[in-house]
Amino acid sequence: xxxxxxxxxxxxxxxxxxxxxxxxxxxxxxxxxxxxxxxxxxxxxxxxxxxxxxxxxxxxxxxxxxxxxxxxxxxxxxxxxxxxxxxxxxxxxxxxxxxxxxxxxxxxxxxxxxxxxxxxxxxxxxxxxxxxxxxxxxxxxxxxxxxxxxxxxxxxxxxxxxxxxxxxxxxxxxxxxxxxxxxxxxxxxxxxxxxxxxxxxxxxxxxx
Amino acid sequence: xxxxxxxxxxxxxxxxxxxxxxxxxxxxxxxxxxxxxxxxxxxxxxxxxxxxxxxxxxxxxxxxxxxxxxxxxxxxxxxxxxxxxxxxxxxxxxxxxxxxxxxxxxxxxxxxxxxxxxxxxxxxxxxxxxxxxxxxxxxxxxxxxxxxxxxxxxxxxxxxxxxxxxx
Numbered sequence: 517x518x519x520x521x522x523x524x525x526x527x528x529x530x531x532x533x534x535x536x537x538x539x540x541x542x543x544x545x546x547x548x549x550x551x552x553x554x555x556x557x558x559x560x561x562x563x564x565x566x567x568x569x570x571x572x573x574x575x576x577x578x579x580x581x582x583x584x585x586x587x588x589x590x591x592x593x594x595x596x597x598x599x600x601x602x603x604x605x606x607x608x609x610x611x612x613x614x615x616x617x618x619x620x621x622x623x624x625x626x627x628x629x630x631x632x633x634x635x636x637x638x639x640x641x642x643x644x645x646x647x648x649x650x651x652x653x654x655x656x657x658x659x660x661x662x663x664x665x666x667x668x669x670x671x672x673x674x675x676x677x678x679x680x681x682x683x684x685x686x687x688x689x690x691x692x693x694x695x696x697x698x699x700x701x702x703x704x705x706x707x708x709x710x711x712x713x714x715x716x717x718x719x720x721x722x723x724x
Numbered sequence: 725x726x727x728x729x730x731x732x733x734x735x736x737x738x739x740x741x742x743x744x745x746x747x748x749x750x751x752x753x754x755x756x757x758x759x760x761x762x763x764x765x766x767x768x769x770x771x772x773x774x775x776x777x778x779x780x781x782x783x784x785x786x787x788x789x790x791x792x793x794x795x796x797x798x799x800x801x802x803x804x805x806x807x808x809x810x811x812x813x814x815x816x817x818x819x820x821x822x823x824x825x826x827x828x829x830x831x832x833x834x835x836x837x838x839x840x841x842x843x844x845x846x847x848x849x850x851x852x853x854x855x856x857x858x859x860x861x862x863x864x865x866x867x868x869x870x871x872x873x874x875x876x877x878x879x880x881x882x883x884x885x886x887x888x889x890x891x
Contacts, residue, residue: 522813522814525811525814526814526817526818529798529801529802529805529811529814529815529818530794530798532797532801533794533795533797533798533800533801534794534797536797536800536801537793537794537796537797538793540767540793540797541770541793544770547771548768548769548770548771549770549771550770550771550774550789550792550793551789552789552790552793553786553789553790554774554778554785554786554787554788554789554790555785555786556778556785556788557785558785559778559781559783559784559785559788560781560782560783560784560785561781562781562836562838563838634771634772650771652771652772652774652775653771654771679849
């Protein structure tokens with residue numbers, strides 16, 4: 517067999533794989549479909565040494581747009597005005613991180629919660645009232661656009677969460693929402709596991 | 725007194741065993757099955773596999789999804805080709821290339837001290853600790869190196885006409 521024939525077979529293999537992938541992606545359900553071109557701005561960024569990150573117990577830090585910041589002061593009241601003072605808009609960066617106490621306070625105030633995990637994981641259990649915004653699914657752009665078109669106050673605090681620890685999905689969601697103008701995005705860094713650990717209310721099922 | 729063998733006889737015998745059709749067929753099918761088994765969960769859930777690729781922090785953001793969509797199918801076709809014995813040499817070479825890519829990806833993250841889920845046979849994060857992940861990554865490097873040796877065996881054997889019907 518000639519060398520040229522060998523390369524032709526390799527090329528056929530790659531083209532066949534691409535064709536199978538295209539058909540499979542077209543036939544896939546919404547939650548298993550992927551856009552061919554990704555838009556992950558931090559795909560090549562490496563966070564600082566993992567050991568120091570573990571020691572601080574913080575989620576993965578990022579560049580200025582998604583930097584970890586000191587959480588706001590603990591809840592002191594339950595009024596909406598109080599929330600706007602304690603969780604002010606921060607137009608200079610996409611998100612700020614909060615802990616379970618702050619997330620719980622915002623939950624009690626009825627603030628909007630967005631769940632950035634996969635929709636199947638969301639269906640298995642989520643914070644009551646949280647909406648599913650799975651960043652790794654193909655329709656995330658449509659969901660962000662729909663939220664924007666609801667005409668919500670873009671300076672009102674919105675809590676984003678995923679699986680805690682090293683999970684970055686909520687930061688990725690924050691970047692998408694920040695790009696359309698939301699200015700008070702708070703990433704609940706302990707995520708759903710932290711919520712469950714505190715025995716706070718959870719609910720199961722599809723869309724709230 | 726023992727009969728003296730011509731120089732290089734033992735080496736030729738060892739090579740002859742290593743490229744024996746009996747061994748080659750088993751190595752080839754074993755390698756193929758591993759690739760098929762590894763491909764299926766990735767094909768079933770491309771977003772989770774894209775997430776795994778993203779976590780390696782080695783692929784530009786624009787290419788993450790395309791890679792997550794195409795690579796599992798390459799793995800599947802390479803695996804099937806090895807199992808069925810068609811285009812054996814190209815399939816084995818491609819398998820070797822994929823394994824090299826995996827080794828570099830895992831090795832680079834180990835060198836950077838980043839613990840990542842391998843995503844080799846399961847695309848869902850198992851919630852392992854950092855230490856568990858780092859240990860797993862070291863084992864994956866050893867496993868992939870062993871698989872590279874399997875690839876080398878198939879490539880060496882396919883240089884001679886062991887099974888003309890399959891070529």
